[in-house]
Amino acid sequence: MSIKIGIYGYGNLGRGVENAVRQNEDLELAAVFTRRDPSSLKINTPGVPVYHADKAVELKDEIDVMIICGGSATDLPEQTPALAKLFNVVDSFDTHAKIPEHFKNVDACAKESGKVAVISVGWDPGMFSVNRLYGGAILPDGKDYTFWGRGVSQGHSDAIRRIDGVADAKQYTIPVDEALEAVRGGTNPELTTRQKHIRECFVVAKEGADKAKIEEEIKTMPNYFADYDTTVHFISQQELNENHSSIPHGGFVIRCGKTGANLENTHIIEYSLKLDSNPEFTSSVLVAFARAAARLNSEGASGCKTVLDIPPAYISPKSGEELRKELL
Amino acid sequence: MSIKIGIYGYGNLGRGVENAVRQNEDLELAAVFTRRDPSSLKINTPGVPVYHADKAVELKDEIDVMIICGGSATDLPEQTPALAKLFNVVDSFDTHAKIPEHFKNVDACAKESGKVAVISVGWDPGMFSVNRLYGGAILPDGKDYTFWGRGVSQGHSDAIRRIDGVADAKQYTIPVDEALEAVRGGTNPELTTRQKHIRECFVVAKEGADKAKIEEEIKTMPNYFADYDTTVHFISQQELNENHSSIPHGGFVIRCGKTGANLENTHIIEYSLKLDSNPEFTSSVLVAFARAAARLNSEGASGCKTVLDIPPAYISPKSGEELRKELL
Numbered sequence: 318m319s320i321k322i323g324i325y326g327y328g329n330l331g332r333g334v335e336n337a338v339r340q341n342e343d344l345e346l347a348a349v350f351t352r353r354d355p356s357s358l359k360i361n362t363p364g365v366p367v368y369h370a371d372k373a374v375e376l377k378d379e380i381d382v383m384i385i386c387g388g389s390a391t392d393l394p395e396q397t398p399a400l401a402k403l404f405n406v407v408d409s410f411d412t413h414a415k416i417p418e419h420f421k422n423v424d425a426c427a428k429e430s431g432k433v434a435v436i437s438v439g440w441d442p443g444m445f446s447v448n449r450l451y452g453g454a455i456l457p458d459g460k461d462y463t464f465w466g467r468g469v470s471q472g473h474s475d476a477i478r479r480i481d482g483v484a485d486a487k488q489y490t491i492p493v494d495e496a497l498e499a500v501r502g503g504t505n506p507e508l509t510t511r512q513k514h515i516r517e518c519f520v521v522a523k524e525g526a527d528k529a530k531i532e533e534e535i536k537t538m539p540n541y542f543a544d545y546d547t548t549v550h551f552i553s554q555q556e557l558n559e560n561h562s563s564i565p566h567g568g569f570v571i572r573c574g575k576t577g578a579n580l581e582n583t584h585i586i587e588y589s590l591k592l593d594s595n596p597e598f599t600s601s602v603l604v605a606f607a608r609a610a611a612r613l614n615s616e617g618a619s620g621c622k623t624v625l626d627i628p629p630a631y632i633s634p635k636s637g638e639e640l641r642k643e644l645l
Numbered sequence: 646m647s648i649k650i651g652i653y654g655y656g657n658l659g660r661g662v663e664n665a666v667r668q669n670e671d672l673e674l675a676a677v678f679t680r681r682d683p684s685s686l687k688i689n690t691p692g693v694p695v696y697h698a699d700k701a702v703e704l705k706d707e708i709d710v711m712i713i714c715g716g717s718a719t720d721l722p723e724q725t726p727a728l729a730k731l732f733n734v735v736d737s738f739d740t741h742a743k744i745p746e747h748f749k750n751v752d753a754c755a756k757e758s759g760k761v762a763v764i765s766v767g768w769d770p771g772m773f774s775v776n777r778l779y780g781g782a783i784l785p786d787g788k789d790y791t792f793w794g795r796g797v798s799q800g801h802s803d804a805i806r807r808i809d810g811v812a813d814a815k816q817y818t819i820p821v822d823e824a825l826e827a828v829r830g831g832t833n834p835e836l837t838t839r840q841k842h843i844r845e846c847f848v849v850a851k852e853g854a855d856k857a858k859i860e861e862e863i864k865t866m867p868n869y870f871a872d873y874d875t876t877v878h879f880i881s882q883q884e885l886n887e888n889h890s891s892i893p894h895g896g897f898v899i900r901c902g903k904t905g906a907n908l909e910n911t912h913i914i915e916y917s918l919k920l921d922s923n924p925e926f927t928s929s930v931l932v933a934f935a936r937a938a939a940r941l942n943s944e945g946a947s948g949c950k951t952v953l954d955i956p957p958a959y960i961s962p963k964s965g966e967e968l969r970k971e972l973l
Contacts, residue, residue, distance in 0.1 A: 336906055340785050361906055416973050417966065442973045444779065444914075447957050449972045451772065454933045454961040455926075457668050501919075576929055578664055578689055582921035584929075586772075591829075593910035598783075601904055601912075605782045625968050629775050630953040633782040638745065640953050644777045645744050645770045 320611045321347035321379060322604070325370065325400065326386035327358060329564070330409065333600025334384050335361050341604060343634045347380050377403050382607040384408075386600075394419060401426040401434040401621075405610045407603050409439040416442065416623075424621035433614040434621045438606045439599040440590055441465070441568065447624050448570040448588040456574025456584055460505045464492035464513060468566025468595060476541045477518055480534050482526030485554055487561040489517045492569065500571050503583040516547040519561050521554045566595035605632040648939045649675035649707060650932070653698065653728065654714035655686060657892070658737065661928025662712050663689050669932060671962045675708050705731050710935040712736075714928075722747060729754040729762040729949075733938045735931050737767040744770065744951075752949035761942040762949045766934045767927040768918055769793070769896065775952050776898040776916040784902025784912055788833045792820035792841060796894025796923060804869045805846055808862050810854030813882060815889040817845045820897065828899050831911040844875040847889050849882045894923035933960040 322338050324331045327349055338346045339362065346365050351358050355367040368376065373383070383404040387396050393410045400406050401423050410419050416437055427434040437443065441463070449461055470490045477486035496513050499506045518535055522528050532549045535542055567590040576582050592598045606624065609631035613622070630640055650666050652659045655677055666674045667690065674693050679686050683695040696704065701711070711732040715721050721738045728734050729751050738747050744765055755762040765771065769791070777789055798818045805814035824841050827834045846863055850856050860877045863870055900914040920926045934952065937959035941950070958968055 333904070336904060340904070413973065417969050420969055437973055444783075446973045447779075448916075450957045450961055450968060451775075453972070454936075454957075455772075455929050576661070576664060576668070576922065576925040582925055584921060584926050585917075585919040587915075587917045587919075588776075589913075589915045591913040591915075593912060594904065597904040597910055598912050601783050601902075608782075623969060623973055625958040625973065626956050626965070628954050628956050629778045629782075633778055637954070640778060641745050641748055641951060644781070645741065645765055645774045645951055645953065 319343050319345040320608060321345055321381045322607055323348050323350060323373070323376065323380035323383040323404070324386060325350045325373065325383050325396065326392070327351050327353075327360065327367075328386060329596035330600055330603075331386035332361065333594070333597040334386060334604055336597065337601045337604040340601075341608075341634065344604065344608065348376055373400065374403060380404055381611045382407060384603050384607055386603075394422070397434065397436060398422045398426040401432055402430045403432075405433045405607075405614050407435045407438055407607045407610055409443075409599055409603060410437045411439060411442055413442060420621050420623070428620045431614075431619045433610045433618055435606050435610050435623065435627065436621060437623055438603050440592075440602060443599075443602055443624055444590070445568065445570045445588070448586075449572070450625055452570070452572025452574070452586045456572055456576070456586070458576070458580055459572055459574025459584075461570065461572045462500045462508070462513075463568065463570050464497060465568040466490040466492050466514065466566065468568070468592070469561075469564050473516065473518075473541055476538060477520060477535055480531055482523050482531050483520055484523045485521040485557055487519045487557060489519075491515050491517060497569065497571075500573060501585055501587070503573050503585055505573055510544045511546060514545060516542055516545045518547065518549045519557055520549055520551050521557050522551055563593065564595045565593055566598075567591045608632055608634065647671050647673040648936060649673055649709040650935055651676050651678060651701070651704065651708035651711040651732070652714060653678045653701065653711050653724065654720065655679050655681075655688065655695075656714060657924035658928055658931075659714035660689065661922070661925040662714060662931055664925065665929045665932040668929075669936075669962065672932065672936065676704055701728065702731060708732055709939045710735060712931050712935055714931075722750070725762065725764060726750045726754040729760055730758045731760075733761045733935075733942045735763045735766055735935045735938055737771075737927055737931060738765045739767060739770055741770060748949050748951070756948045759942075759947045761938045761946055763934050763938050763951065763955065764949060765951055766931050768920075768930060771927075771930055771952055772918070773896065773898045773916070776914075777900070778953055780898070780900025780902070780914045784900055784904070784914070786904070786908055787900055787902025787912075789898065789900045790828045790836070790841075791896065791898050792825060793896040794818040794820050794842065794894065796896070796920070797889075797892050798844075801844065801846075801869055804866060805848060805863055808859055810851050810859050811848055812851045813849040813885055815847045815885060817847075819843050819845060825897065825899075828901060829913055829915070831901050831913055833901055838872045839874060842873060844870055844873045846875065846877045847885060848877055848879050849885050850879055891921065892923045893921055894926075895919045936960055936962065 352370045385408040473488035569589045572586040713736040717740045751762045801816035895918040897917045
């Protein structure tokens, strides 16, 4: 019997979940929920109903796991606790500093309903977190480093678009090769923000806008750009559309640690991602952990979990026997 | 209260475990067990008793987790089931094809005693297996590749040493750069054994031995070398001792998979290890999973587990709160 998946919110992430569900034979898309007018939504999967978000409560018994595809700023802090009262849920809440608070809120609701909620699923938080944990536990005398990119940062692109005279923009975060090599060298270097990443901006200026002023405003913007070496390229809207419409991302988690009687041996653990589509990869992680949520709940578990709490085997459709035979 | 660790077998792996235990404040070395004369053994940790292996049964209540540091060929198939009748245990059983059988034997014993046994812990099997699992579950439409090296293969070095006229030898397994790059390119290439790895041998010939014949015997040895491009260097024993006495190893697990409505997007997940000391890294993984064995058993679990069955958080000394705050 397949696991019935609901998608709550149909943006980039929701569409990614829809595609990912189709790649997994043991999962079945049961319904899509939207806050827009459901009749205005054309989804990719024939025969699957689209409901207004308010109808979710009525579908309580038709959905095994609801994958919540809202944004972290305002949607998920409301939606995940509310939906955890009705469903097993998975979300991609990624405001790192607020994860403990979100966990607490969701945990209370999921314990009350007897459901399982898996929060902060994706790659960072998510697979990067898992790798920071494994690395630190295996090599306690060490240090870890996270680099992001090359990839599009939505937040930084938005910040540029808010500048007066800017019509459109894309910002790429790029790890500095020399910093990556220094870390891989095993010397545990101390690296400043500026030494780790550079920022490259592709900006479409409005007709008659002062480009020098825009460039200056970008490069001196506190938090977003001032601490980085930033380059700004002005291009046409057509060029932006043609060459910068995809959403690649990725990054590196590197643990460098020492072992031995006198800590004389150095070990480097490196995990990296190179993603053509940031939202589609995140969706694929969400879908795999939806499988775990269903299985955990069917075994009687309830409450809030993160990727750190879930046995790897639970995200796979294969049995323990198959996994031991094929992968171990 | 710290977790009391026993070490069963005091070779390279046992000494690595001893050092790794010292790196973890929540763990304490309680005893070392050896099949040799205990009085002949000088261990690194002052004040820790050394017992004959036969005495283990008497220490049943003094040890929380026994880390079994025997070899996979003949030691572990006997030792792990036997010791799982008395203790929570961890081993590094690495004969891939026999893992299902070993699991079954150990599981029966651990269920009978109510203890937890974690088998096949290390990096391959071990962390590489975990990464194959995550990669395959997240990107089901894809393919994974494992490369080993650059590192010393003990089995291949031994095979050379058995050749007539050979006094000593070290063999390095080296991944082929072009193959690694092809995989990272995302084209899911089909690679032959010869295309993936090369083998480099450093051989000390006995006085008067026929070097040409030795080289020929190595290069044509079935299974070990015949399917690879192999280079053979004859060197002096002194040079072997000076330049080839360490035991580095490492490797790569790469998953390349597709997502999207038409599988138009490619993603590369890469996990790699670069290890100065293969046994010390394996020991560090064993020790982290010993912590998990103790915790699982204290929660009432019993039976055989592998790294695939254990929540990442269980191998860390940090609490769930700390992990969510610091790593997620």
